[in-house]
Amino acid sequence: MGLLPQIAQDLLPDAWAHAQDDAIAQGGVMIAAYALGVVVGAPTIAVFAARLPRRTILLGLTVAFTIGTIASALAPTFALVVMFRFIAALPHGAYFGIAALVAARLMGPGKRGQGVALVLSGLTIANVVGVPLITALGQNAGWRAAYLVVAAIFAAAVVAIRLTVPIQPGDPEATPRRELGAFRRPAVWLALLTGSIGFAGFFAVYSYVAPLTTEVTGLPAAIVPWALVTLGVGMTVGNIIGGWAADRGVLRALFLSFGVFALMLVGLALTAQHPAGLFGFLFGVGVAASALSPTIQTRLMDVAGDSQTLAAAVNHSALNIGNALGAFLGGAVIAAGWGYLAPTWLGLVLCAPGILIAATGAWITSRPVRGAAGAVTA
Template sequence: MKKSLFPLLLGGLGIGTTEFVMMGLLPDIAANLHTSIPTAGHLISAYALGVVVGAPLLVISSSNQPPKKVLIGLMMIFTVFNMISAFAPTHFTLLLARFFSGLPHGAFFGVGAVVASRLADKGKQAQAISMMFAGLTIANLATVPLGAWVGHHLLWRYTFGIVGVIGLVTLLFLWLWMPQLPVERTGNARSELRLFKSAEAWLVILITAIGTGGLFAWISYIAPLMTEVSGFEAGSVSWILILAGFGMVVGNIIGGKLADKFSPVIACAWLLVAMAVTLLSIFLFSGNQIISLILTFIAGALSIALASPIQILMINTSKGAEMLGAATTQAAFNIGNAMGAFFGGLPIVAGYGYNSPSLVGMVMALFGVVFAFVLIRRGERKVAVDQLA
């Protein structure tokens, strides 16, 4: 790995930690701030809302600045508001801090994806982007379980302090190792916003929000799935999550190689098909503990394998607005997170088992395959028209 990519990996580690550790901290935060767990759950929603708002807003407002300066500015916002989270005296203060700490999330990954592709050797752009997303996989494998343990056995505020320290270290390495890349903006805010008039861009957004939302339908309810359906003890769930995190590490490497070897949209289509098959298998076979663990590893791998192909696909689709496109993809991932959790919960409310969300996820993944197929067909027709012209 080039050392210039290391600050992007560190940034992904910090962002992944603060996003996913909240699931394990909710009971401790609720007890400490004297509120209910459902109310504390609004902290997750506030962060996701910050991602959706901040991704396009911060990218458009900073497009005239050098990428290194933008990345440092985004990480400063991230670090400051995670430190504020550590000292937040009330639930409302923490809610605001979570919203503002989510603002740079999508923009950092959006700008970082474009920077990584510019720093990459020819033909290895997706693998370079996967190095940034490796930070997310390491977070799920190591710092998220560690942060949850610290929050439960010591104090949840220390966890946000740890995230703040990761932010500070990221800032240091951005300053030391990130090269001064020139601004490559070819338009202005108005011309970049034309991205949202592109049918191809919307298809990528739909693939991301609905297709990958299928996996969030599964992982949002993985704890009761493992305890109530697979029959594991509650204390085993954290180790099962580490297994899923290890799958993410492997899947991130595979996704980067697939996107460089094949067309990104073809890679997305096949990975979504694999996701649908895996989620159906989870619905059918989660009663067997060994099979359940194998499927957890596979689903974890698929959950992050899509990240690099989708980012490359959006960058290729949004010529002249690459950073906005890549950041919008991150917003779409978070929309998929919310949609998957919501739709996956509906059959549970209706009285079906905890394996039923994976069936909902399978349907969402298949919709993603349909959108990918439409995108492929549009590309083929465009090539045919160009050849006739």
């Protein structure tokens, strides 16, 4: 995301020469392609992998990450890069979903939210350290060099998983039919929609941090990595808070996170012209949005019944639908000429349906269920 201007200039030279805003908006298709790969891959892999040993699955998925990222770095055209980003994303949701199950089991009863947050902290810490460093590298050595470094990190992760992750068996009772049974539960669909809509608002902002920093605040491109660090620190803090809060009341944590998220978006939209406003509210946006992630993951595990592997994986499908939707809509409002603040206001607009969907899911699961004999049960 931080390298969109460099990628657009390299792979879309004609569009860049004609209108840089349009070229950057077109470059956002790469983000959407990766996100859609997660959406497709997560349920497909999870359904058939639930019975397999979990460390074995994690190793295979990380190898696939490595190969897909190398292919992305070496692809000569924009269309091929988009295709390889889609392919590289296929293991993403299943990887993080299964890793979350491993961590939740290791943490023990009553600490599922914290186990999920522990795994997701890899993503948030990456936003503090990896994303800014890779952005700086890409700005100086080219975006392809940045992708190759990412591939090297994936390769190191293969070794780390093999050496340190304990062996855990899969679920011998799992079948594709049982896992897919989660989709018969309305509460599961509503939890997924909550994540999609909520994170669409976040990614509408996150996808265009680079032009927000340079064009709205008026800071040099060298400051973009620091803006991403600020957002990443906020995400790390929010992820820890979200995991802790989810273990003490999932729905309360969910609604509180949405409320704070809306306030932070308003603050960012009103003050982004000033460096203090940009950095302060980027931090706040990161905190609130990231607190949603372990909360929604835990909520899905609560309502999915026996379909735990699928529920853990499709959460990442939902979040990446939000990623794709946010990047697309954010690019659309920029291309429409509404400016680089427009994605922030768009994020605020998307909070309203996110809260409404979450409330509907809470209402459904709070209703008493009538048993077969006509008795009302909890």
